[in-house]
Amino acid sequence: MQGYFIFMISNIDQIKAAANIADIISPHIKLKKHGHNLVGICPFHSEKTPSFTVTEAKGIYKCFGCGKSGDAIQFLIDHENLNYIQAIKFIAEKYNIPIEEEKKTYEQPAQRLEKLQPDTIKYFEGRGISNNTLLRFNITETTEWMPKSNADTRAICFNYFKDSQLVNIKFRAKDKDFKLAKNAELIFYNLDSLQDETTAIIVEGEIDCLSMYEAGFYNVVSVPNGAGTGNQQLKYLDNCWQYFDDKEKIIIFTDNDEPGKNLKEELARRLGKDRCMFVDYPDGCKDANDVLLKHGKGMITSMVEQARR
Numbered sequence: 001m002q003g004y005f006i007f008m009i010s011n012i013d014q015i016k017a018a019a020n021i022a023d024i025i026s027p028h029i030k031l032k033k034h035g036h037n038l039v040g041i042c043p044f045h046s047e048k049t050p051s052f053t054v055t056e057a058k059g060i061y062k063c064f065g066c067g068k069s070g071d072a073i074q075f076l077i078d079h080e081n082l083n084y085i086q087a088i089k090f091i092a093e094k095y096n097i098p099i100e101e102e103k104k105t106y107e108q109p110a111q112r113l114e115k116l117q118p119d120t121i122k123y124f125e126g127r128g129i130s131n132n133t134l135l136r137f138n139i140t141e142t143t144e145w146m147p148k149s150n151a152d153t154r155a156i157c158f159n160y161f162k163d164s165q166l167v168n169i170k171f172r173a174k175d176k177d178f179k180l181a182k183n184a185e186l187i188f189y190n191l192d193s194l195q196d197e198t199t200a201i202i203v204e205g206e207i208d209c210l211s212m213y214e215a216g217f218y219n220v221v222s223v224p225n226g227a228g229t230g231n232q233q234l235k236y237l238d239n240c241w242q243y244f245d246d247k248e249k250i251i252i253f254t255d256n257d258e259p260g261k262n263l264k265e266e267l268a269r270r271l272g273k274d275r276c277m278f279v280d281y282p283d284g285c286k287d288a289n290d291v292l293l294k295h296g297k298g299m300i301t302s303m304v305e306q307a308r309r
Helices: 012-018 021-025 074-078 084-094 116-128 131-136 208-216 235-243 258-271 288-295 297-305
Strands: 001-010 032-034 036-039 052-055 060-063 102-108 141-148 151-162 165-172 177-181 199-204 220-222 249-252 276-278
Touching: 001 235, 012 084, 021 052, 021 084, 032 102, 036 220, 074 084, 074 131, 084 235, 102 165, 102 177, 116 131, 141 165, 141 177, 199 208, 208 220, 208 297, 220 276, 249 258, 258 276, 288 297
Parallel strands: 199 220, 199 249, 249 276
Antiparallel strands: 001 102, 032 036, 036 052, 052 060, 141 151, 151 165, 165 177
């Protein structure tokens, strides 16, 4: 395995926690006390009556006139035209917090180039995924030690690329036996599809990503490790934020269950709720692959076209 490293800000959470949203916004907008909140004239659209509301206790703002909303970082991104890392550095400087950088070392996994076996292709066909899509996504197969079976097992390889370089592999064996490559960089699946696009679609799993491709949507990424529960770290977003920096619209198509809804909210909070849109699932469908199998490609198209804020 080849190794490489990148420098990352290691105390982002400390910096974000230090930000008082009123301190960040008040130099740009005159805020007045209104009950438990602060209000002012919105800087994002023309108005005479204040509709821009800041809730210090929650660290958020929302304009009830134009719908703009977010936290201190999102305000700096929108109002000061900063990117995510620039906003973090701005807050660190304002509160005199030294930026701590760590040299993060990753291992680049060895390529697994075995072609898919006929029964694996048949499995994907049962999920509505064509061989053309499997080839397009460079999906391969291998024998790999898997944690659930505690044995060497045949596994599908979902290969993760960043700038055309293989940086991670999700191994999937039968009975939902999963693992990611050891010490590899955590990124979104199909990340390179977002280059030169103004819209991004985020789903929760690799097969959902393939399902969207089957429906004609190519600018789709999936998260590498599902929705999970509890505190949402989203290290993969910290590693990939710049791929979303120039997106005008982000459609969040995570699973239609409680963890998926929590992930949707956290992604929207970090990416900026004003540019995020959400889909409404048909009854009885949990994810994009469910929709493809039960209702067909046209339903996925309709869900994307009818995505709402």
